[in-house]
Amino acid sequence: MKYCLVVDDSAVIRKVARRILEGLQFRIAEAEDGARAIDACKGEMPDAVLLDWNMPIMDGYEFLRTLRQMPGGKRPKVVFCTTENDIAHIARAMHAGADEYIMKPFDKEIVASKFHQVGLL
Numbered sequence: 001m002k003y004c005l006v007v008d009d010s011a012v013i014r015k016v017a018r019r020i021l022e023g024l025q026f027r028i029a030e031a032e033d034g035a036r037a038i039d040a041c042k043g044e045m046p047d048a049v050l051l052d053w054n055m056p057i058m059d060g061y062e063f064l065r066t067l068r069q070m071p072g073g074k075r076p077k078v079v080f081c082t083t084e085n086d087i088a089h090i091a092r093a094m095h096a097g098a099d100e101y102i103m104k105p106f107d108k109e110i111v112a113s114k115f116h117q118v119g120l121l
Contacts, residue, residue: 002120003027003044007037007063008052008081013104017050020108024121034058038066045072048120050102050111051080053093061096068097077118081106 004026006017014030021028026048031037035058037049049067053060060080067073079100080093090101099118102110115121 001025001027002047003029004048004050005029005031005037005040005046005076006050007031007034007055007060008050009033009055010052013052013081017111020106020111021050023108024112024115034060034063034066037063038070041067041070041073041076045070046076048115048118049076049078051078051098053080053082053084053089061093064093064096064098077115077120079111079114079118 004021006014006028008014009032018028029040031040033055051060064078077099079102080098081102081104083104100114102114112121
């Protein structure tokens with residue numbers, strides 16, 4: 001079973017993502033900010049990260065830059081979630097090492113499609 005880390009400061013978004021991803025046969029861990037997500041990755045590197053971009057303490061950009069520098073940190077497929085539809089914002093995330101992005105709000109079909117595109121399903 002593949003392991004996905006859901007990183008979002010919203011408990012509601014984490015709960016929705018957990019339900020969707022468990023339905024897609026993923027084992028799930030959650031973190032409410034990038035710093036806690038880095039700690040989780042130090043414990044066990046995930047196969048996938050569903051990553052919010054705007055969070056307190058450590059945002060998605062800083063998390064992603066830190067993750068990609070860690071031993072094994074290039075392996076996880078990172079799909080970031082955003083409410084921003086600005087091309088420059090999306091390009092910055094992709095340049096930082098994101099594999100794909102999802103606009104919020106999202107549903108099971110969108111998550112499954114993006115996870116399929118990056119080779120997780």
